[in-house]
Amino acid sequence: xxxxxxxxxxxxxxxxxxxxxxxxxxxxxxxxxxxxxxxxxxxxxxxxxxxxxxxxxxxxxxxxxxxxxxxxxxxxxxxxxxxxxxxxxxxxxxxxxxxxxxxxxxxxxxxxxx
Amino acid sequence: xxxxxxxxxxxxxxxxxxxxxxxxxxxxxxxxxxxxxxxxxxxxxxxxxxxxxxxxxxxxxxxxxxxxxxxxxxxxxxxxxxxxxxxxxxxxxxxxxxxxxxxxxxxxxxxxxxxx
Numbered sequence: 001x002x003x004x005x006x007x008x009x010x011x012x013x014x015x016x017x018x019x020x021x022x023x024x025x026x027x028x029x030x031x032x033x034x035x036x037x038x039x040x041x042x043x044x045x046x047x048x049x050x051x052x053x054x055x056x057x058x059x060x061x062x063x064x065x066x067x068x069x070x071x072x073x074x075x076x077x078x079x080x081x082x083x084x085x086x087x088x089x090x091x092x093x094x095x096x097x098x099x100x101x102x103x104x105x106x107x108x109x110x111x112x113x114x
Numbered sequence: 115x116x117x118x119x120x121x122x123x124x125x126x127x128x129x130x131x132x133x134x135x136x137x138x139x140x141x142x143x144x145x146x147x148x149x150x151x152x153x154x155x156x157x158x159x160x161x162x163x164x165x166x167x168x169x170x171x172x173x174x175x176x177x178x179x180x181x182x183x184x185x186x187x188x189x190x191x192x193x194x195x196x197x198x199x200x201x202x203x204x205x206x207x208x209x210x211x212x213x214x215x216x217x218x219x220x221x222x223x224x225x226x227x228x229x230x
Binding site: 004031033035040041042043044045048058090092094100101102103104105106107108 | 118150157158160163204216218222223
């Protein structure tokens with residue numbers, strides 16, 4: 001069974017802290033994605049990666065960075081957390097070879113920044 | 115660039131009633147179309163997708179969606195809903211071109227609530 005796991009379901013941080021959100025997939029997928037989900041806005045793409053050490057900005061990259069040192073792991077980094085980054089964060093992965101392939105999502109991390 | 119609009123943010127229905135969740139998209143190129151579902155406290159999972167061929171696509175749990183190119187729509191329907199269909203539904207598109215890497219553009223989501 002395919003699996004995308006995220007390191008935490010719930011996270012509470014203080015303004016200014018550096019925050020790491022981890023995502024691991026066990027499907028040997030090339031593509032990995034980070035989204036944030038906010039009520040009424042749907043999912044918005046923050047960053048994605050199509051290969052190890054490769055990354056590209058999505059629609060809302062400001063205030064975020066990413067790291068992909070290994071194929072199965074994609075990390076989202078909030079360099080200095082702010083209250084407007086309180087949100088649900090979803091990681092997903094898919095095969096590069098098939099652009100119409102399903103994206104598989106993790107359960108999400110609900111981040112609260114105080 | 116493409117965009118997706120889900121016309122209803124919330125749709126309440128009674129059990130066994132039919133339902134339609136509306137989705138319109140805009141794009142200057144052809145697109146692949148998807149519906150994803152998010153059950154309470156879970157991540158998203160694919161419900162169905164349209165790539166090419168027959169404009170009517172179906173899921174294993176009774177949902178169907180029809181691609182209408184002239185109206186740029188991909189509405190999701192089910193003739194008789196169950197309590198277990200209560201979830202948030204997201205319409206999404208991606209261009210089939212090679213530089214997209216399968217990036218999805220999502221709509222705002224529609225919360226379907228099925229009442230007994």
